[in-house]
Amino acid sequence: MDAVSETIITDQKPTQPTVDDPSLLTVILDLTPHGWFKIKHHITVQEVTKALLVFLNAHLSLNNSNQVAFIVCSPDGAKFLYPNPGKNFDGIQDNGSSKGETGNKSSNPNLVNTEMYRQFRIVDEAVLEELNEVLKSLSKSNSVNKTRSTLSGALSLALTYTNRMLNLDQSISTTTASAFNATTKSTSGTSNVTSSGSSASAVSTNYTSMLSRILVISANDDDDVKYIPIMNSMFAAQKMRLPIDVAKLGSISSSYLQQASDATNGIYLQVEKPEGLIQTLCTAFFIESSIRPLIILPSNSNVSYRASCFITGKSVDLGYVCSVCLCIMSIIPTDAKCPTCNSHFDKSILNQLQNSVVLSTKRRKIDSNGRDTPPV
């Protein structure tokens, strides 16, 4: 937690009275095996799951109408663990013992105490049971693309789910028809909602009555995630004012996740020693977005919004951009053609640019930043 910035808080006006709105927490757990293998001496998936369950329960206990969702992404694809409308975890407590043999590790559904508070138990059982299945299928699947990350898919799922929870009604078992009713009310402004209770009308009229945030827990060090989908989901989250918090386990930081959390006002925390993950979760990541302005959060001061050259792959600070496909180049291609969309560049503009490059080389000696010199 030495990443906590020592920024002096400018005198914040006492903001609007703290709202007690329910909040939705979506946890995305990246199960890409490669990353977990690297940190196997520090922490296992099992321990992380334990910590996460405590975290989820804590979130649920904050407010009676708080909601959680749990998504895993593995090389096989992203999947909702909770909520899972296909299975009924409500009536599981009777045959919980008979299902016990499915769990082989300590993350056994049996370990979820049947005396536990019902909401906790439903979530915990669902997550544990589904997680076991995902891990099993993961171990069975052929190891062709074990490093592939489907984080973008998981983020997209989280966003669509959040979008629904924010705009439509929140009960999981509703059909489209009743969801439409909610939308009809909100769009047409017909206000005969008095019958359906105050909560429904609050949802349909007030856009921000439900807070939400996404927590990504990833140990994946590879940066070969799909750039554009991640960026698209990041912008969507930004538009929905939905912070994406990131807990990156391991020693290597992920620049895309860093960008995502920075752009959405989320928290990015590099957890190099993840042994005490529960403490990190319950301190840094436990803060509702409504009280975030009042608290000094861990800041990520060195986010690099680097642009990388499409030809050389190096990061660029002074480059050229094709006006058709917006591809970034650090050098002017020798054949005067865009490498991505194959359109020819304007000769006169190329000449102009090349001339100005000659001029700027003189200046380059002064700043001596070790920039690669474009060809003249």
Next chain:
Amino acid sequence: MDESDEDYVATNNGKAVVSDRDSSEDFSDSDSSILGDGVSKRTRSRGRSSGRQTRGGPMQSNLKGNSGGYSWEDEYQRTWDIVKDDDDGVGSLQTLVQTLIESRKKKIMKNPSTPFQRGIIRTMIVIIDGSEVMLERDLRPTRFSMMLSLLQEFILEFFDQNPISQMGIVMMRNGIAIRISDVSGSPQYHIDKIRQLKTKQHNRFEPKGDPSLQNSLELARSLLMYNFNNKVNDTQNSKEILIIFGALFTSDPGNIHKTIDNLVKDDIKIKIIGLAAQVAICEEIVRRTNSSKTSSSYINTNYGVIMNESHFKELLMDCVIPLPVSEDFEKKEKKGVPLIKMGFPSKIQPSVTSNSSINLNLPSICSCHPDEENDASHSKEAGEAGNGTYSSKKVIGYKCPQCLNKVCQLPTICPICGLMLILSTHLARSYHHLVPLEAYKEVPTMEEYESTYCYGCLLKFPSGRKNAQSDDANKIESLTSSRYRCGKCQQDFCIDCDVFIHETLHNCPGCENK
């Protein structure tokens, strides 16, 4: 007799004042009793009295609106929006409305899925009508303030989707054209200017007089041309004018057709949103500036007359999407597409040292606001929303890679060396215009469906139509399948996810997981 009576009632209804309605109610009731049993008469009065009850009844009893506040704090409601169904046909109207909503959502979401070459770097001049007709109250509260509030949303959306574009605002008022805001790439600047227009007191720009299309078009043209002669990059920009036109006439000092000729010559594209009715000159402007071809589709997309508020918003938001580069322009452009030099500046961080207990982040002067440094406290008071961002803006800056001076906001053009400074994320924002997501196809209605839940949000789909003849009238399930399938990953989505994915997210969750 009956007809004249109908007229009388209609005029009274048209006024739509509550007290008036009361008197008309009384009158017509007595009237119907005199008339005896005219069937149409009776149904009409019954229908109206029931309609009145929904509106007036509960409100007058305790002065409380449905949302809990007083009725005058409620949003304005039109009486014809609160149509209540008869008791016997409960489901029918609901079903109808729901199918309407679905088809409407489908229509809203008409993003083209074929990739076009689009003019990503746009310069748009918005010409707003500030003539006397804008004080009309057919849009609430007036046309003018409605337009301004929609325009604010439009500005935010425009710069969100087109981060490397620029905009300027011109107003037609009292026969002349007034420049409201200069061509600039900062959304906050434009919104501040719009906010000034909205002020109640000491407002120099209250709607007044006649509009002049020619004057404003000339001003917009010179703004566009001035902006381009300054810079090297002349051809890669798409030059656009958007006119929001409330009047049905224009009073011009000269020949507007000459102005149109010039606009065509300068390759400026014009879109017009009419607030009242179609005007022949507007149609001609749109037709001539948008394409050499005289196909009607061009007019339909570029000249729209609003039907209601939401349609107004729809038309306005259509202008957010960058225009495809026209074909003849491409042909003309045989010499090649331009290459733009851009700088990707690095962030200047206040030096954070871990061993010092306290670190003062002192603001430093940036080159883009050399004069606004001591205004910091002032503007903090003014805009409480931008409070945090404003103070951080002064500490965090970006360094131009060419001339190493500090600017505080991106994207911008370096005030010292004229280099375009952007972040890679700004480019990434525009990618989805270039690589649009394929539209989902509606699954035809069947008896059995493969999917029971929406892949994106886990919403339960209605089940298949088992016995079609028994309950097909009052169930939405029977009219649509409510499933929309991605052609690539074969996953089904609900309509809300469909709209959300195509409008906001721009990537398909199913395809990402494949």
